[in-house]
Amino acid sequence: MPSTAQSSSVSIQNLLLEVERRGAGKPLLLLAGEEQLEREAPFLDALAKQFEVIIPSLPGFGVSERPDWIANADDISYILLDLLDKLDLTDVTVLGCSFGGWVAAEMAVKNTSRISRIVLVDAYGIKVRGPFDRDIMDIWTSHPAEVAAAKWADVEKGKRDFSQMNDDQLTVVARNIESFARFCWDPYMHNPKLRERLHRIDVPALLIWGEKDGIVDTAYGEAYANLIPGAKFATIAGAGHYPHLEAPESFLATLHPFIN
Amino acid sequence: MLAWHFTEMPYPNLPPLESLSTMRVSLSNQHYDPMIGADLYNRYLDEYMIADDLGLNLLCNEHHQTATCLDVAAPLTAAILARQTSKGRICILGNPVANRGDPIRIAEEMAMIDCISRGRLDVGFVRGVPYEIFAANTNPTQTVERLWEGIDLCVKAWQSVDGPFNFEGRFTHRRAVNLWPRPYQTPHPAVWITGSSDLDNIKKAAARGYVFATFLQPHAKVKWMFDGYRSAFRDTGLPGGGGTAYMPLVYTADTEEEAEKGARELTWYLAAKSEPQYRNPPGYVPVEFNVQALKGTFTGRTDAMRQKSLEFLKEEGVMVYGTPDSVAAQIKRLYTLVGGFDHLLMMQQAGSLDHARTVKSMTLFAREVYPQIKDLARTRPLELASAAE
Known part of the structure; x- marks a missing residue:
């Protein structure tokens, strides 16, 4: 963790949320992916020079608590809206x-009163086509090697050496895997209601997609963008599901005009 | 001690196993021939009827989307046996209530089978092995909670005689629950549950007076679980619960050579392959176990035993095979090693072990082994003195 970073627990409705704050400037809420690979990533250092980056661990991820009543992304979104209230943040850029x-x-x-713009990077959340169409690769019935190949343009970049982690770190990894399944198993990686609600988004939106994402492909990303009024859609060459990690320079170049 | 005959109703007519990446979940059903399936179903049911004639009890279970088990609805098997047999007890081990997600329907089916069999039914409940998650599409992170909510609702429905009740739980919501029929046995059939590691679950079963069953485990681990079960009265005040059950693979023959040959065929079950993504779905085991899995030190039961020799499996009590006297001696040894148990569940058929040899082994067991072990005492709670207080 860089020296400017501060990590603390914030209590939201009796739920303890791990929140890291890094850098100075206007607030940028970073909602990490399910593997929480973002904290050590170079793109974050660049953002922290311009923004105060606020990085909560979602309920069930990191060391944030996971009460039984939280069952899906819809439930989690209320906790994060409460977090914006609690920290009294305004003019927030949300990057998920x-x-x-x-x-x-x-x-x-649900509520954009504290939000000025949103950036969605290879996001899940909607069902695009029919019941027999697989919109989102089933990562839980696919061989782990196939999942890695779908996730990363360069599979080597996705390899993690668990033998170098201590038990606390491994506990976070195992918990993240479990919580992701808790929230996304069924319906698989989407909320059937979200598609019908996206028209309500009334702040500028940018969707950034890795060209080689095999989990949710660019057609999925475009369909997502088309459901959000005025949303822009951009792709990143040479990147899979995590363009911000795999191609940080082109990712930042795409992001920059939108957040300034 | 009660002895039970068991087969998973396998479909062994497969291409060479080396050519398959899995026998479970995603093995294409183009490999299933309904004509062969029809023969197999009828053959396995015939074997249950023979077991009944021989004085054995009858145990069935279910799995889904797998060549290892064609029994996809244990209540159907139990219903057939309830009508076509007359002596043996019938146990379903068990109803996958977490995966099936309809406890009241299960309560009804069990009550009906209990009535048809005139009270010969024992009702097991299982959380379901990891592979089952995929066929049922149950959230793998909360199967234990689903299991217990389902069991408790089922038992409540069996016992309730004073009009409809409603239930608004975490996973099931039902209005005006009012079972017709009620079970034949009062207050309800014996309840069994299974486990392989979770001591809290085992103690919970003991506290409710349920039978605890475990399968194909090394005897030291079986003892650890049975000790946990028997000691539960210290925490709950209930002495000894409903009993303990253990399942090895069993093959009895006239000669040791013949027995070894039969035992080797039964190992087909242990060798059943699956792809890695199906073995440990996310959140199926607790975080602590998955930390070990990430370190590579937790690989699961079947993997650990797959490579072992027949002799090793015999030593561990996972396989019991030999001449009748040898089989009886092995069971008595196992009984002593694990602190006693009440039910011997015998997988006497697996893989391509044919009808004639299956029946021969069953018959030898029933006639020459069973009399030698029948009178082994029921297990008693640990620390009898404090149990009596």
């Missing part, structure tokens, strides 16, 4: 990646 992107969309359909 993968599962975090879905949560960002769930927030924006």
